[in-house]
Amino acid sequence: MDVVDSRVERILRAAASAPSVHNTQPWRVEVTGRTVVLRADPARQLRHSDPSGREMLISCGAFLFNARTAARRESLSATVHVLPARDDPLLVATMRLEPGPVPNTDELELAVAIARRTTSRVPFDDQPLFTDALLAIGQAARDEGAELRPVQPSEPARAEVMTLVRRAEALAAEDPATRGEELAWTATDADRADGIxxxxxxxxxxxxxxxxxxxxxxxGSAQFEQHSTMALLSTPGDSPRDWVAAGQALEHVLLVAITYFVHASFATTVLENPTTRHDLRRVLSLDEAPQMLMRLGYSSLPRHAPRRTEEEILREARRQAAR
Structure with a gap:
């Protein structure tokens, strides 16, 4: 195994904590010195529910944002080049790490939040987000070139959004291939390093x-809250570059959220169906492309989903390169 700088190892370990659809972790990494090459892993793509690779690239974008953030904790500055490469369609980004200034307080707080962030699928406190948290996470999205559109309980559109969510879930449940794909990545064995x-x-x-x-x-079943905040993350365009940007914005939002003790879970099915995705855009009067619908609120800290180690990610990249 090639020798990797210990700081780069820590950066990759933090990056691998990123959220991904069904915890598929669809990324591969190659390291040469302090240059990190991030590629999407098509073997981990959800072929039926994500045929375009949109969610795969959003997941890789979240990995990339974590890597950028963790680099600052190591007093390194990341120069990042995101897409495209016509001769390398799976290339997501290259990141060159150079010596940088000592991280400031905000950068350290964001880096520390990486280890605290995890998806929470349990009932939240029955209240919307406080205004200061909502403003902060909205700014985090804008910092990455995206927009976060809150959908509060009092809005008439909220009921229409939930109708679309349930319709998309019902349609997906009628498709045997989509059902099989979801079941392959959820309710997984305890010894697996991926899945939920x-x-x-x-x-x-x-x-x-x-x-x-x-x-x-x-x-089992439970009574969930009715008054937590929902929010839709959107980007100006709907290209692979926009999907990577959406992933970086998503993780920036989630890390800032956790500094306010706010957790999130996601409703991705409504955006996997082209019809309900279009209808969601209409219901919320969006000019931009919807990329992620999430539920935000206050809850106890849940357990983290399993993750592949940085060694496993690098090993898989070498295995793919040898084919």
């Missing part, structure tokens, strides 16, 4: 209006 273990799926909501995704393998 059954105990982290959370219970099914007893109320159709509850702002939480329903998984086929959910165990």
């Amino acid at each position: 273990p059954a105990e982290l799926l959370g219970p099914a909501a007893v109320d159709d209006g509850a702002p939480v995704r329903r998984f086929l393998a959910s165990r």
Whole structure:
């Protein structure tokens, strides 16, 4: 195994804590000195629910933002080049690490938040976000070239959004290929380093209006909150570059959120169906492309989903390169 700088190892370990659809962790990394090359891993793409690779690249964008943030904790500055490479369609970004200034307080706080961030699929406190948290996470999205559109409980559009979420879930449940794909990545064995273990799926909501995704393998049921904040992340365009930007914005939002003790879970099915994705854009009067719908609120700190180690990520990249 090639020798990797210990600081780069720590950066990759932090980057691998990024959220990804069904915890597929669809990234591969190659390291040469202090140059990190990030590629999408098509073997971990959800072929039926994500045929374009949009969610795969959003996941890789979240990995990239964590890497940038962790680099600052190591007093390194990251020069990042994102897409495209016509001769390398899986290339997401290259990142060159150079000596930089000592991180400031905000940079350190964001880097520390990486280890605290995790998806929460349990009931939240029955209240919307406080204004200071909502303003901060909205700015985090804008810092990465995206927009975060809150959908508060009092809005008439909220009920229409949840109707679309349930419609998309029902349509997906009727498709055997999509059902099989979801079940392959959820309720996974405890010894797997990817996927979502059954105990982290959370219970099914007893109320159709509850702002939480329903998984086929959910165990039990519970009364979920009705008044947490929902938010839609959008980008000006809908190209692969926009998808990577959406992933970076998403992780910036989530890290800032956790500094305010705010957790998130996601409703991705409504954006995987072209019809409900279009309808969601219409219902919320969006000029931009919707990329991620999330539920934000206050809850206890849940357990982290499993992750591949940096050694496993590098090993897989070398295995792919040797083919």
